Amino acid sequence: MEETMVLMLYGSKLAKDIEENLPNLCNQPDILVKSCDGIIGVFSNLKELLSHGHMISGGSHELQQTDNIGAGIQEWLKTGGNCYHQAMDLHNAQTVLGNYPRTYGFSESCTNMKVVLGRQESGLELMISGRNVESSVGGIGGEIIQPVDVDASDSGRASSSQCKRRRKDDGHKIRVIRVAAPQMGNLDLPPEDGYTWKKYGQKEILRSRYPRSYYCCTHQKFYKCPAKKQVQRLNHDHSTLEVTYRGVHTCQVSSTAPSAPRGTRSTTAGTLASGHFPEYQALPVADMANAMFNSGSSSSIGIENIFSSMEDKWNTGENKN
C-alpha cells in the first residue's frame, strides 16, 4: 500500500478511535492529548509527503525496504486492528525522527509494557520497553530493541556528514539502537544492557541539542575489552536515547572478575557476558513486523511470541561477531 494512503487511513482510524472512546478519554486528558498528538503527527507526515509530490495513489519508490510495515499496517487496517489489538493496544502515532510517524502501543494487560513502531531512513524501527510481568520474558531491564545495523564504513547517519573519525582500528560493526529514556531521575542514564560501563567523556555535538556521552567497558583494563558505547538523546525526541555500540565485548566476566562497585546500574554482567549484546537482540525488521502484525489474524500473537521469535533469531544467527 502506498504510504500516503496508509497514513490517511491510519489518521482516520485514530480519529475514529477517539470518537468512539470519547467518554472514557474525557477522564484521561493526558491520553487524549497523546492521541491528538498522534493524529497531528500522522497528518503532518501526510501533508509533508503530499507536499513533496507523493500521491495518494500510485507507487512509491521509497517503500521498497519498508513495504513490510505497509503490508502490516494494511493488514491491521483491514482487520480493524484486531490482529494486533489482541496483545497490544495501538495507542497513537507521533511525529518524530525524520518526519516519519511512530505508532505507540501499550499492553492491555500489562500497563508498563510499551511498543513503539516507527520508520527510519534505514528501515523499520521497533522498540519494546518495559517489562512484561505476565510472561516474564522481557529480559533484564525489560527493553528489547530492534537494532539498526550499520556498517562501520558507513555510519548510516544520513544527516551527518561527520562522525567518521577514529575508525582506523575498529573495523567492527556498529550497532545503533534507540531506547526509551528514563522518565525520571537521571534522564541520560543509559539503559541497563547487562554490561558494566564506565563513562569516559561527554561532548556537545554540533547541531545536537543534547550532549553525547562516551562509555567504555568497565573491564577494558583487565580484559582489554574494546567494547564502547555512545549515548545521546535524540534531537527531535528527547524521550529517546540513541545508543551506539562499537566493538564487541571480549571480557569473559566471571565471579572473580572485577565489578563496578559503585553506581546503581549494571549489576548483571556476570551471567550475560558472551561477547554480544544480550538485551538488544538482533531481529530482522521484517520478522519483527510480521511477528507483530501478521502472525495469524484471529489468534492472539502475544508479546511473548515476539520475544520467543527474537530468541530464535538470536540463537540461530546474528551471533557471529
Next chain:
DNA sequence: TAAATTTGACCCGG
C-alpha cells in the same frame, strides 16, 4: 579512600 564522573585539553581523520 577508591572508584566513578566531569570537563577541558588534546588527538587525529576528513
Next chain:
DNA sequence: CCGGGTCAAATTTA
C-alpha cells in the same frame, strides 16, 4: 582547520 573521539587531572560520591 573543524569537530568527533579520547585522555587524564580534578572533582564528586559512597
